[in-house]
Amino acid sequence: MKKTVLNQVHHQAGARMVEFGGWEMPVQYAGVIAEHMAVREAAGLFDVSHMGEIEVSGPQAFDFLQYATTNDVAALVDGQVQYTALCYPTGGVVDDLTLYRFAADDYLLCVNAANTDKDFEWLQKLLNESDFIDLKLINRSDEYAQLALQGPQAEKILAGLTQTDLSALKYYCFAKGEVAGVATIISRTGYTGEDGFELYCPAGGGVQIWQALMQAGEPLGLVPTGLGARDTLRLEKAYALYGHEITADILPLEARLAWITKLKKGEFVGSQALLEAKAAGLKRKLIGLQLTESGVPRENYPVLCDGREVGYVTSGTMSPCLKKGIALALVESEIADGEQALQIGIRKRQVAAERVKPPFV
Amino acid sequence: MDFPDELKYTEEHEWVLIENDVVTVGITDFAQDQLGDVVFVELPETGDQLETGKPLGVVESVKAVSDVYAPLSGEVVEVNNDLPDEPEMLNTSPYEDGWMVKIKLADVGELEGLMDASGYQEFIEQD
Numbered sequence: 001m002k003k004t005v006l007n008q009v010h011h012q013a014g015a016r017m018v019e020f021g022g023w024e025m026p027v028q029y030a031g032v033i034a035e036h037m038a039v040r041e042a043a044g045l046f047d048v049s050h051m052g053e054i055e056v057s058g059p060q061a062f063d064f065l066q067y068a069t070t071n072d073v074a075a076l077v078d079g080q081v082q083y084t085a086l087c088y089p090t091g092g093v094v095d096d097l098t099l100y101r102f103a104a105d106d107y108l109l110c111v112n113a114a115n116t117d118k119d120f121e122w123l124q125k126l127l128n129e130s131d132f133i134d135l136k137l138i139n140r141s142d143e144y145a146q147l148a149l150q151g152p153q154a155e156k157i158l159a160g161l162t163q164t165d166l167s168a169l170k171y172y173c174f175a176k177g178e179v180a181g182v183a184t185i186i187s188r189t190g191y192t193g194e195d196g197f198e199l200y201c202p203a204g205g206g207v208q209i210w211q212a213l214m215q216a217g218e219p220l221g222l223v224p225t226g227l228g229a230r231d232t233l234r235l236e237k238a239y240a241l242y243g244h245e246i247t248a249d250i251l252p253l254e255a256r257l258a259w260i261t262k263l264k265k266g267e268f269v270g271s272q273a274l275l276e277a278k279a280a281g282l283k284r285k286l287i288g289l290q291l292t293e294s295g296v297p298r299e300n301y302p303v304l305c306d307g308r309e310v311g312y313v314t315s316g317t318m319s320p321c322l323k324k325g326i327a328l329a330l331v332e333s334e335i336a337d338g339e340q341a342l343q344i345g346i347r348k349r350q351v352a353a354e355r356v357k358p359p360f361v
Numbered sequence: 362m363d364f365p366d367e368l369k370y371t372e373e374h375e376w377v378l379i380e381n382d383v384v385t386v387g388i389t390d391f392a393q394d395q396l397g398d399v400v401f402v403e404l405p406e407t408g409d410q411l412e413t414g415k416p417l418g419v420v421e422s423v424k425a426v427s428d429v430y431a432p433l434s435g436e437v438v439e440v441n442n443d444l445p446d447e448p449e450m451l452n453t454s455p456y457e458d459g460w461m462v463k464i465k466l467a468d469v470g471e472l473e474g475l476m477d478a479s480g481y482q483e484f485i486e487q488d
Contacts, residue, residue, distance in 0.1 A: 016397075032423040033398040228397070228424055294445065296401045296421045318400035318423060347419070 004049035005145050005206040013224055021114030023050040025227055032228035036320040039192050039233055042221025043151030045213055046230055049206060052116025053144045054109040054123065058135030061105050068126055068269055069099065070252060072262040076101040081172045081189055084260050085252055086122060087270030091277055092248040095119050096240060098189060100174060112242045116141050126269065145206025149213060150196030157217040158197055162186065180212035191230065193237030193359065232317050238288055238328060238358030244299060244315045245286055245328055251277055254330065255286045285336035286314065288358040289344065291325035295351040302345040303329045310335045313344060319360055326360045362390045365456055370481035371432045376456060382469055386432055387460045388420065388451060391485050396422040399451040402444050404461055409437045411464060413471060418461060420451065429461065433471045439463040
């Protein structure tokens with residue numbers, strides 16, 4: 001199992017460690033619910049160094065990315081981040097990612113840990129099979145540590161450790177600066193639905209930044225937060241997680257990701273299949289469901305309508321904020337748009353669920 | 362972690378309080394710690410017949426679903442009806458407020474198979 005530079009720090013903090021995407025990562029410290037609420041009400045610090053970073057640079061970087069990704073790279077300016085995806089020619093999803101534009105010819109892709117090698121090989125294959133020659137593709141994942149500081153107190157905590165003017169840094173923008181004396185890419189992004197920052201630094205500086213942030217943040221309620229809370233936080237905001245809401249067998253259009261699938265930008269990998277699927281009418285749609293009775297919906301539980309299985313739960317949990325079972329579910333489009341009563345099959349029970357327009361919180 | 366001496370324990374991490382032929386059952390401090398935040402509890406109904414080793418109920422944490430197994434055979438004579446509404450009591454008070462069911466034993470001889478507190482502690486240290 002791979003370990004991040006913060007592995008020792010997590011063990012010392014009493015974290016419970018689990019295997020995730022080939023990495024030994026903290027799933028919780030004090031407890032998922034307490035960590036979840038800390039992020040909603042104060043701040044939490046996540047080690048997300050397992051995420052992958054892939055550099056795409058050179059004169060043809062823009063054209064290549066416009067071809068490889070679903071969102072419109074032309075909409076990005078220097079210092080801006082874009083949420084986007086890689087698709088297969090079938091329209092299924094290779095991965096979702098954030099794309100950082102340093103300059104017109106210099107980009108960084110932040111990808112899911114478990115997909116890093118797959119993504120890199122996929123991009124390499126696209127490159128080899130295409131006419132693009134004048135660009136570099138480099139897997140820089142081992143060079144970076146990445147921390148996510150999330151929550152309403154995040155700016156206040158970070159401001160004391162950097163010269164970068166955070167008040168000028170807007171959502172989905174980034175700046176190069178220093179944090180606690182370590183060169184860092186400060187990105188106003190995250191996966192919790194709260195204000196916050198994702199900090200990319202040389203792997204060797206990860207511990208220094210972690211400790212400086214914890215020290216500065218503790219008086220403001222900052223706690224270390226693990227993958228358990230990361231999952232419940234993203235699910236309350238209905239953010240997709242690869243392997244659940246999006247996979248090689250699910251189209252981004254089905255998964256509420258039409259907004260990052262720019263079918264009018266010109267041809268890209270998967271665009272043909274996606275246009276055809278859209279013209280034919282999507283068969284499935286991802287919807288939000290909230291239980292109206294007690295219970296916890298979980299992945300792969302069936303969604304039922306008049307006793308018939310009409311879809312399945314892609315992710316589900318007990319929402320710590322709502323104290324109700326919530327789920328994202330991929331269901332037949334007619335059912336998704338209809339008003340028939342739905343249930344989720346939980347063991348032998350059929351538990352009533354109502355459609356909720358995401359996010360849940 | 363706390364393992365009261367007056368209780369008996371099972372390898373499935375349940376505790377049993379014996380009062381003549383009626384036992385009160387719950388999950389141990391070790392079990393609640395392993396589970397993490399408990400968010401849902403499903404219990405049997407009064408009158409249900411339980412069989413040793415068969416599912417008695419379900420405990421769900423944020424991350425996982427776990428079956429709870431009947432430590433002993435017998436009839437359910439009382440269930441903790443407050444628990445489904447406040448499942449977090451399993452975390453905060455596993456031996457008191459978090460009790461799950463009371464069982465009228467079919468065979469008092471089954472009690473022989475249970476561990477005492479020090480035996481259970483040894484068991485989880487080896488596990």
